[in-house]
Amino acid sequence: MFTNQRRIWRSGLINFLRGGLVSFSSVVVLTTTLFIVGWLVIGQGFFTASLTAIQDRVDISISFIPEAREEQVLGLKQKLEALPEVVEVTYSSRDDELADFRERNKDIPIIMRSLDEIPNPLGARLKVKATDPVYYDSISRFLDQDTALSSAGERIIFDTNYRKTDIDQLTAFISSTRQFGSAIALVLIFISIITVFGTVSLAIHISREEIGVMRLVGADNRYIRGPFIVEGVIAGLISSVLALLVLYPSVIWARRVTTSFVDQFDFLNYYLSSLPVLFLIIALVGAGLSILASLWAVRKYLKV
Amino acid sequence: MIFFDQVTKLYSDRSLALDQVTFSVEKGEMLSIVGHSGAGKTTLLKMVLAEEQPTSGGVYWDSTNINSVGHGQIHRLRRKIGSIFQEHRLLPNKNVYENIALTMEASGRSDEDIASDVPHVLELVGLADKMINFPGQLSGGEKQRVAIARAIVNQPDILLADEPTGNLDPVTTFEIIQIFNKINELGTTVLIATHDKSVVDAVGKRTLTLEKGRLVRDDKHGHYVL
Numbered sequence: 001m002f003t004n005q006r007r008i009w010r011s012g013l014i015n016f017l018r019g020g021l022v023s024f025s026s027v028v029v030l031t032t033t034l035f036i037v038g039w040l041v042i043g044q045g046f047f048t049a050s051l052t053a054i055q056d057r058v059d060i061s062i063s064f065i066p067e068a069r070e071e072q073v074l075g076l077k078q079k080l081e082a083l084p085e086v087v088e089v090t091y092s093s094r095d096d097e098l099a100d101f102r103e104r105n106k107d108i109p110i111i112m113r114s115l116d117e118i119p120n121p122l123g124a125r126l127k128v129k130a131t132d133p134v135y136y137d138s139i140s141r142f143l144d145q146d147t148a149l150s151s152a153g154e155r156i157i158f159d160t161n162y163r164k165t166d167i168d169q170l171t172a173f174i175s176s177t178r179q180f181g182s183a184i185a186l187v188l189i190f191i192s193i194i195t196v197f198g199t200v201s202l203a204i205h206i207s208r209e210e211i212g213v214m215r216l217v218g219a220d221n222r223y224i225r226g227p228f229i230v231e232g233v234i235a236g237l238i239s240s241v242l243a244l245l246v247l248y249p250s251v252i253w254a255r256r257v258t259t260s261f262v263d264q265f266d267f268l269n270y271y272l273s274s275l276p277v278l279f280l281i282i283a284l285v286g287a288g289l290s291i292l293a294s295l296w297a298v299r300k301y302l303k304v
Numbered sequence: 305m306i307f308f309d310q311v312t313k314l315y316s317d318r319s320l321a322l323d324q325v326t327f328s329v330e331k332g333e334m335l336s337i338v339g340h341s342g343a344g345k346t347t348l349l350k351m352v353l354a355e356e357q358p359t360s361g362g363v364y365w366d367s368t369n370i371n372s373v374g375h376g377q378i379h380r381l382r383r384k385i386g387s388i389f390q391e392h393r394l395l396p397n398k399n400v401y402e403n404i405a406l407t408m409e410a411s412g413r414s415d416e417d418i419a420s421d422v423p424h425v426l427e428l429v430g431l432a433d434k435m436i437n438f439p440g441q442l443s444g445g446e447k448q449r450v451a452i453a454r455a456i457v458n459q460p461d462i463l464l465a466d467e468p469t470g471n472l473d474p475v476t477t478f479e480i481i482q483i484f485n486k487i488n489e490l491g492t493t494v495l496i497a498t499h500d501k502s503v504v505d506a507v508g509k510r511t512l513t514l515e516k517g518r519l520v521r522d523d524k525h526g527h528y529v530l
Contacts, residue, residue: 003412003414003415004412007409011409014397014398014402015397018397019397209393209395210395210397212393213393213394213395213406214406214410215379215382216353216355216382216387216393217382217383217387217406217407217410217411217454217458218379218380218381218382218383218384218385218407218410218411218458219379219406219410220376220379220410221376221379223409223410
């Protein structure tokens, strides 16, 4: 048993090394496929990070009238925080709002002078962040209820900045982008699988004489298949390493070209931090694909 | 030992390869099977190897119907048979030693057996000095000797040779026949399919003549009458 395994591994290794152009072609095709798989993994990371960042920027901004008392605003804050769909509510006092307004308009003297002459015209503000953009609609409806306003029933909210259309569009964009991304990934994976199967089939077709001879000298099917599986494993592992090496300059390039508009995702950091997982995924896909393709291709030559 | 019982082989294109062929071969016998191209010689040998199934009739090895041997057990039967072909069928990416060792490895023989038997059998066919050469570095006659060495290294019960001297010059042909005679003297049953009169004459033993798939003559001593 052990002797057979050793012979199968040795035979597979020798066949791979002596395979020349055939082995080289298999490695090139597999490396290309695994490069695509690697980018699908990195792309998924980029996509998730980008969507999270976009979602983080969306909130409902509630500005209060200047007469609203702090305890009234904080009371509403508590009510909002009790809602299950709310992640966080940030309170900004009247003084904070004034300081922020001054900072934003410090270059406009007329505004600065006006602010010096009148009492603080601004009200406090609450910023509400939901667990998912789809909940902003229900939070907005909650704010429209009288009970959400104050214990005395006064309307203390000056304005609710709720960009429903923007949020709806964003929700639709996220949903369709996810579907589109999945479709693209499926198409790429399908093309890659077909290409790998085609290349491995061709390589095994070239070896059909060897399979025929092995059958005639009394080798059983396991012994005939074995070296092809070993060749697949070797090609898969070599291609995994090559794919990771080729991915490195490509993520550097991606980082450079996206740095002007993507600030929340660093391609290089993601690649380096997930290198072990990436290698594991790529190696498993590479070896698995190659083995499956070998088994599939060798099958028809074992029938007689 | 081998018994063909009313064997007919009709291929899917309706061509008749064998037609009601009946004969038997005793253990240790050596015989030539002659006939023109398409007479059914190769089909007949392939049936012994279970590479082809008869359309009707049966091929028996002792009491076993070869056609009823399960797909998973065919390799055990083939380990008892050595095969030689006109086109050698050596593996180009393996050297002479590896080509012969392959047969023993496939049969599960030990490394020690392989290390001792392969040089021995190469000596028998006169190629002891070509052990590390690849098939591409050998002449036609040398390739055929390697194929013979591969076929006999497991000491098979039967040796099948399909046009084994087809591309060889007369001197090499004669040397190959001498090797077959030597193998037969050691007790191996030898079946040689050929259309070469000189081979039949050199073998000088029982000869079956096939014509359009029918067995038309069974001579005790080599006669080539076509």
